Amino acid sequence: MSGVLVIAEHRQGALREATLECLGAALSLAPSLGGQVTAALLADDPQSLAGELQGRAHGLKLYAHPELAAYNPELYLPVLADIIAASQPSLILMPHSSQGMDLAPALAGRLGLPLVTDCAGLSWSDGALSVQRNVYGGKAVLDLALKPAATVVATLQAGAFQAPPAGAAPTASDRTALTELAPRHARRFLEYLAGVVEDVDIAEADILVSVGRGIGGPDNVPQAQALAEALGATLSCSRPVADAGWLPKSRQVGTSGKTVRPKIYLALGISGAFQHQAGMNNSGTIIAVNSDPRAPIFQVAHYGIVADMFEVLPKLTELFKG
Amino acid sequence: MKILVLVKNVPEVAEAELEIEQGALDLEDLEMVVNEWDNYAVEEAVRLTEAAGGDVHLMTLGGEDDEDVLRRGLAMGAHSATHLCDEAFEGSDPTTLARVFAAAVKDGGYDLILTGVQSADLGQASTGVLLAQELGLPHATMAIALEPGAGEVTVTRELENNTSEKVALPLPAVVTVQSGINQPRYVSIMGIRKVRKMTIEMLEAGDLGLESQALGREASSVAGQSLALPPVGEGAQMLTGSLDSVCGQAAAILREKGGLA
Ligand SMILES: Cc1cc2nc3c(=O)[nH]c(=O)nc-3n(C[C@H](O)[C@H](O)[C@H](O)COP(=O)(O)OP(=O)(O)OC[C@H]3O[C@@H](n4cnc5c(N)ncnc54)[C@H](O)[C@@H]3O)c2cc1C
Numbered sequence: 232m233s234g235v236l237v238i239a240e241h242r243q244g245a246l247r248e249a250t251l252e253c254l255g256a257a258l259s260l261a262p263s264l265g266g267q268v269t270a271a272l273l274a275d276d277p278q279s280l281a282g283e284l285q286g287r288a289h290g291l292k293l294y295a296h297p298e299l300a301a302y303n304p305e306l307y308l309p310v311l312a313d314i315i316a317a318s319q320p321s322l323i324l325m326p327h328s329s330q331g332m333d334l335a336p337a338l339a340g341r342l343g344l345p346l347v348t349d350c351a352g353l354s355w356s357d358g359a360l361s362v363q364r365n366v367y368g369g370k371a372v373l374d375l376a377l378k379p380a381a382t383v384v385a386t387l388q389a390g391a392f393q394a395p396p397a398g399a400a401p402t403a404s405d406r407t408a409l410t411e412l413a414p415r416h417a418r419r420f421l422e423y424l425a426g427v428v429e430d431v432d433i434a435e436a437d438i439l440v441s442v443g444r445g446i447g448g449p450d451n452v453p454q455a456q457a458l459a460e461a462l463g464a465t466l467s468c469s470r471p472v473a474d475a476g477w478l479p480k481s482r483q484v485g486t487s488g489k490t491v492r493p494k495i496y497l498a499l500g501i502s503g504a505f506q507h508q509a510g511m512n513n514s515g516t517i518i519a520v521n522s523d524p525r526a527p528i529f530q531v532a533h534y535g536i537v538a539d540m541f542e543v544l545p546k547l548t549e550l551f552k553g
Numbered sequence: 554m555k556i557l558v559l560v561k562n563v564p565e566v567a568e569a570e571l572e573i574e575q576g577a578l579d580l581e582d583l584e585m586v587v588n589e590w591d592n593y594a595v596e597e598a599v600r601l602t603e604a605a606g607g608d609v610h611l612m613t614l615g616g617e618d619d620e621d622v623l624r625r626g627l628a629m630g631a632h633s634a635t636h637l638c639d640e641a642f643e644g645s646d647p648t649t650l651a652r653v654f655a656a657a658v659k660d661g662g663y664d665l666i667l668t669g670v671q672s673a674d675l676g677q678a679s680t681g682v683l684l685a686q687e688l689g690l691p692h693a694t695m696a697i698a699l700e701p702g703a704g705e706v707t708v709t710r711e712l713e714n715n716t717s718e719k720v721a722l723p724l725p726a727v728v729t730v731q732s733g734i735n736q737p738r739y740v741s742i743m744g745i746r747k748v749r750k751m752t753i754e755m756l757e758a759g760d761l762g763l764e765s766q767a768l769g770r771e772a773s774s775v776a777g778q779s780l781a782l783p784p785v786g787e788g789a790q791m792l793t794g795s796l797d798s799v800c801g802q803a804a805a806i807l808r809e810k811g812g813l814a
């Protein structure tokens with residue numbers, strides 16, 4: 232019972248960044264856990280994806296099979312179960328991503344292991360894991376001390392942990408060509424679909440005027456559009472605005488939308504949930520307008536205004552008009 | 554098609570001032586609403602049965618007041634509902650919740666089980682997939698489209714960075730529903746009043762053949778927990794003063810940082 236197992240993630244021929252963040256978390260936790268960090272990579276051609284894992288884990292286990300080109304929990308679970316039975320890790324880490332949310336509960340459920348998801352902080356003392364989670368839309372922080380357990384499965388919030396520098400750990404790797412995968416699989420991967428064609432590319436904009444659910448409805452969108460025009464800016468939005476069809480999906484900022492880094496990101500009526508933050512927190516200057524002084528957006532913004540956005544919008548527009 | 558949807562009541566927190574009482578959120582002054590993702594799941598289930606026939610059954614696990622989340626779903630067009638209500642459930646982690654739901658589902662004969670991607674309060678994004686494991690069913694998370702076919706369903710799963718994937722699942726299966734999959738219908742107070750008389754099945758732990766030591770805090774993987782509010786003022790420099798002054802300051806920042814004239 233020791234060490235950390237990180238389940239590497241890849242898609243369409245590229246390793247996913249978030250895997251490196253898990254390795255960073257694993258390497259900083261490993262000393263207190265008393266063990267090594269092993270990354271498991273299941274792919275059609277794992278060697279071609281393993282480059283960035285080199286020097287960032289003590290051990291690298293590569294599993295190759297043509298059917299592992301795309302993620303499928305039905306194929307992953309038996310392979311992972313074997314690795315876990317053989318290596319008995321104290322902790323299994325993966326990103327809280329579309330894959331991690333699909334896989335981690337399945338793995339924990341299948342093997343009867345305790346599960347804790349979307350962790351923004353991890354610590355280990357007296358043989359048990361403690362984690363920090365952002366809850367209630369990022370407005371509160373929950374500290375959880377888990378009961379001691381032989382193995383725990385945890386997923387990590389995107390951006391909460393740093394990727395380690397290459398060379399942080401010497402890596403010994405071994406490769407297993409899987410001849411046979413699970414005999415019956417229920418779920419079948421069919422195809423990837425690219426996002427809808429864009430009207431404008433918000434990732435190209437120097438200034439984004441971004442609206443959240445606080446915009447209230449489609450009738451108010453022109454007010455934000457007017458400010459965007461006065462500033463020579465582009466209009467973007469949070470997920471609920473795109474979900475409701477008030478702005479096209481191509482305007483959505485965040486983990487499931489686009490990652491943007493404009494010179495200025497002006498967030499109006501956006502609470503700042505982590506899935507949104509992950510898409511905009513590297514913007515040059517972030518200005519947030521929100522009527523709630525406790526809105527999490529103020530934790531990432533450089534400048535904050537506590538006000539009704541419908542009072543700020545026309546005033547600001549006026550200041551830049553003609 | 555016979556569809557089960559899990560729906561949860563959650564506190565509306567976006568505009569509320571949160572208060573913490575003894576390490577937990579004080580719910581006293583908070584409005585309870587249907588979990589956003591579950592609302593999309595109910596709408597999807599109702600649409601599937603409207604198109605191809607069948608029944609939608611709802612299930613919630615919660616306190617007595619949480620019955621309204623079921624009434625709301627019935628008003629949207631669901632046909633029946635079960636309320637799992639027992640003090641023994643309190644403090645359960647998702648693994649235990651999944652076990653309770655599995656016991657309640659057991660011989661339900663559902664073709665499809667829908668849950669939300671996550672509950673807005675704790676955002677664990679676990680219960681649906683754990684339930685699938687308990688029931689030995691295939692699953693897919695983060696559905697932004699569902700196309701039922703003969704004995705299977707094709708699910709479009711939303712991935713990161715504006716991409717998605719299509720997967721096929723044989724039925725019965727568990728699918729977690731992402732927001733934006735549809736536009737949920739509006740529910741009026743009148744609509745809820747109309748379903749006031751529909752009977753809701755009430756079940757306790759004993760009815761499910763579950764022992765209380767296999768439930769709640771005792772069975773949970775959590776030994777202790779505490780909730781805190783992040784300190785205010787950490788982070789942004791707040792612009793203060795009259796509305797005119799604040800907008801003036803913001804304009805100056807926009808000009809300087811954005812290189813505007
Ligand atoms: C798998 C997954 C992926 C996701 N991907 C994304 C993503 O890519 N992008 C994304 O944005 N979200 C994403 N989300 C959703 C995310 O969790 C939040 O639900 C969402 O970001 C909330 O959007 P919001 O801030 O606009 O709305 P809310 O959280 O409802 O906040 C509205 C805010 O507006 C403020 N407000 C209301 N009225 C006014 C007014 N008149 N003036 C000023 N302020 C006002 C309120 O105080 C509040 O802070 C994802 C969720 C999941 C589960």
Ligand SMILES: Nc1ncnc2c1ncn2[C@@H]1O[C@H](COP(=O)(O)O)[C@@H](O)[C@H]1O
Nearest residue numbers: 559560614668669671672677678679680
């Ligand atoms: N107490 C509950 N009652 C009904 N459904 C629930 C409950 N808890 C979780 N769920 C369902 O499981 C989904 C995911 O929740 P969670 O794993 O808590 O994020 C929710 O969207 C609901 O569909």
